[in-house]
Amino acid sequence: MSGFYSEVSSQIVEQVSVAPDCYLLTLKAPQVAAAANPGQFVMLRCSTGYDPFLRRPLSIHQVLREQGKIRFLYRVKGKGTAWLSERKPGERVSLLGPLGRGFVYSEKKKKGLLVGAGIGVAPLLFLAEELASLEWQLVTLIGARTASQVLRGDAFSRCGAVKVITEDGSAGERGLLLQLLERELRENDFDVIFGCGPLPVLKGIQEFSRRFGIPAQIALEERMACGVGACLGCVCQARDRTYLRVCREGPVFAADEVILDG
Amino acid sequence: MSGFYSEVSSQIVEQVSVAPDCYLLTLKAPQVAAAANPGQFVMLRCSTGYDPFLRRPLSIHQVLREQGKIRFLYRVKGKGTAWLSERKPGERVSLLGPLGRGFVYSEKKKKGLLVGAGIGVAPLLFLAEELASLEWQLVTLIGARTASQVLRGDAFSRCGAVKVITEDGSAGERGLLLQLLERELRENDFDVIFGCGPLPVLKGIQEFSRRFGIPAQIALEERMACGVGACLGCVCQARDRTYLRVCREGPVFAADEVILDG
Amino acid sequence: MVDLSVEIAGIRMKNPVMVASGTFGFGLEYAQLFDLSRLGAIVTKALTVEPWPGNPPPRIWETPAGLLNAIGLQNPGVEVFADEILPELKKFDIPVIANIAGFTKEEFAELASRLTGTGVSGLEVNISCPNVKAGGMVFGTVPELAAEVVEAVVSSTSLPVIVKLTPNVTDIVAVAKAVVEAGAHALSLINTLLGMAIDIHRKKPVLANVTGGLSGPAIRPVAVRAVWQVSQAVDVPVVGMGGICTGSDALEFILAGATAVAVGSANFYDPLSSVKVVEEIENYCIEHGVESLHELVGAAWKN
């Protein structure tokens, strides 16, 4: 699963703001586009000097294979992503990828439930598009604080049904994503759940997966240095209490494989 | 002499490349424009983060008082000046100034000889324009390696006579600036010499000043941290072997006041 | 209203933010840029008994997120300070702490007694300067020598005595305990790390003094660690410094156990950073419902 990766200097094709502090970045990166699987990520250098020093991990959000382009969906959190958001088309950024082990799915048509909270939808669109092309039947649940934070709903709806829930009710239902998830699992049948989002959401998915007996795969985040499995900096705890590298054994894990802390 | 300075965020009005790796940068900075004297400098922050961490000193090259604008002429040497050269009109840079003690001259008309080597012409144009407005009689000697490195010749010629010498003879005479200086001093009378450039040129000016008995003022460079006299990092040696701060007692010194080393 | 006031060894400060010795001159250089009384205290450049010329240039060199300096204690001497500079500084409503550097134990004592009664609010005993041959850092690396210097100072003055420690030791806690035992009323840490750089074109050390002291954001993690270790081991207040540029940086030190902090090299980056740090600490307190800064001191190990 963790196949060929390379270090490439990629040209920015487009950068658009899709929500407050959220950007959709399109790069020309044919090698990465050709090799990437849904759930994988790249390590992007977010400076010209040493500030910041470490690269930043970003999930591959979308792959336009024929055009040799890849897309990222990211939120500005700190100085690395702020730097990135100021880059203009034509400029180049250095990236390492595709990295890690992505989502695992069969080529056979199945029923999949995608659960994305906030910026957590980032790795899910690439997955949704791949699964849709395999003619999977998909439902995507998108949760956010408020309407403007519901990201890429249109793109997901081209792959299947989309249900939106916001904390303030400004888009879709009013409530919490985990409530919507629970109801969905109660009311409909799925073969597998794919989820990404902050820790409470991942924990919820883990719990519902167990309770409803439906296997789930979740994409984790951890601070990374190397991104390729060399530094052992990014570990999470496995069920057997050993440590797994999020960048190498993950970032996507079977929900019952890992212990979620904190 | 070291009067009021302030910390201002100034908008870039224009940035043009005037020679390979050399830029002419125009900023809107009314306070600095109003307070500056020829030979003074500013400390410019050349990063958004900590790389580089220290500000960079740049001489005030030209002041457009009525417009509240100041100009810098700089050469890209390392990462600080490279960063600066990538800034676009509309962006802002943080500067501290005007700083230091500039050239000293009387309001009475005199005969002045300006000697600028390479990028060393930077602080001299502001001086030339001030002296010209006091109706001084000026000769400016500009030395450079090659024609493309002869900077701002036109602007100087609006203030008086200009003589150019290049090492490869591609502009003006062929030879070394110090040869031209010696001949000029032999053939013509001056009340004072003002010089700026690399160490060998400054040493030459020092020597000719002594030999011909004509007072000279030279602008020194030293690595700086604070730029305001607080850190004692930028010293040069005075004739009495004590240390003088280039940023505070200088950057302009009477040639017979300092010991030039190295 | 957040109560930002703190007391260090009897020195009352309206907020916990000082400027670090040697990075702010005698304060006057910055007086026209902002009202100095917005700070908690000013710490002067090191003072020696006699006027001292310092090291030959080059004295500074930039490094990644930091700088090396080898100023070598250049200063006009304690007399000039007391007679000419201090009267100017007293015009500002702010405690002045004199950083003193002796080349011998006796000189430390002499400096302490000379400054007593002049109106300085306290002494910072610099047994940690890496840039002089005699005295300097050597005193600060051996607990017994450090203690001797501190005893000499404490017995020569009625002023509050803050002892400044070097991080260039195997066990900073041992030195801290020794100087507290010897009578130090507070500690300040850290001074610079011993470093150097080489000019690969000249094939020579960049600094005339060969080695220099490393400061700036680069060393912050080392400084926070030192404050964390020392503040848990001694009962006197700690002044934390080393790479503080922002309010968050300062809060790291306070949470690690510092009662006050000093802004050093950041003054070069942004000469207004010290006053910005005061504001940012205040904002943090408001956001986090902190009424008095004391609630935060050492919170990272107390809770």
Add this chain to the structure above:
Amino acid sequence: MVDLSVEIAGIRMKNPVMVASGTFGFGLEYAQLFDLSRLGAIVTKALTVEPWPGNPPPRIWETPAGLLNAIGLQNPGVEVFADEILPELKKFDIPVIANIAGFTKEEFAELASRLTGTGVSGLEVNISCPNVKAGGMVFGTVPELAAEVVEAVVSSTSLPVIVKLTPNVTDIVAVAKAVVEAGAHALSLINTLLGMAIDIHRKKPVLANVTGGLSGPAIRPVAVRAVWQVSQAVDVPVVGMGGICTGSDALEFILAGATAVAVGSANFYDPLSSVKVVEEIENYCIEHGVESLHELVGAAWKN
């Protein structure tokens, strides 16, 4: 043609550029990115006698121009290394140096003897890891303890023994002399500086292990200084490391007295940096008319 080859304690390397322990895994992670044999040597992640789990996360934290790590020696143990990993690594035409970490003197000896004859080219004895409770850095801070470990290792193996020193000491030269006396064939320096960071929102240390090791460009001046001091005091070759990102950085270490260098944290910044360093050193030599790298070793103090 510039002769970049060097020999460290009998280990012949085609160029002086290694990768630093713990920053390059076992090399295999990077094998697909470039031809590993372009490097001078590979130093493995620390090996312990038993498989070792390491510290709980979070284990890393970025700092200005550097990072803190507290991996805590996670590794599959010396058996798995010797039986499964080393055979893979041997496919590359490059010396492999095994970094070993015992929790006791006896474990160091056991690791040394277990690795003898396996095909590793040498041992790097890690008496400087700041991130474990037992052993680790403690060995490296006391000259006598360090010497004991080195004696135990040297007497258990015929392999070249490189001893890796910690900068977290008052006198690194004293430790260096002690381990050379005890039989070390070469020294490598520096390991990380002890540091920490605090999360001001959680009001807790960022790393689960509380403290961590600081590496990256931030610490380069400290590392260059250590190499400068140690290389003048001992007669064995020194491997310099600490913040090397470029050829110029590496040359600083070589001019300061290092015979070889290791690229560590820079692998994270740019995984190709080690090979770029080789090229940049070569270019420098060509420009400066240097025929053999040996002319440069220690040139900053020799000339």
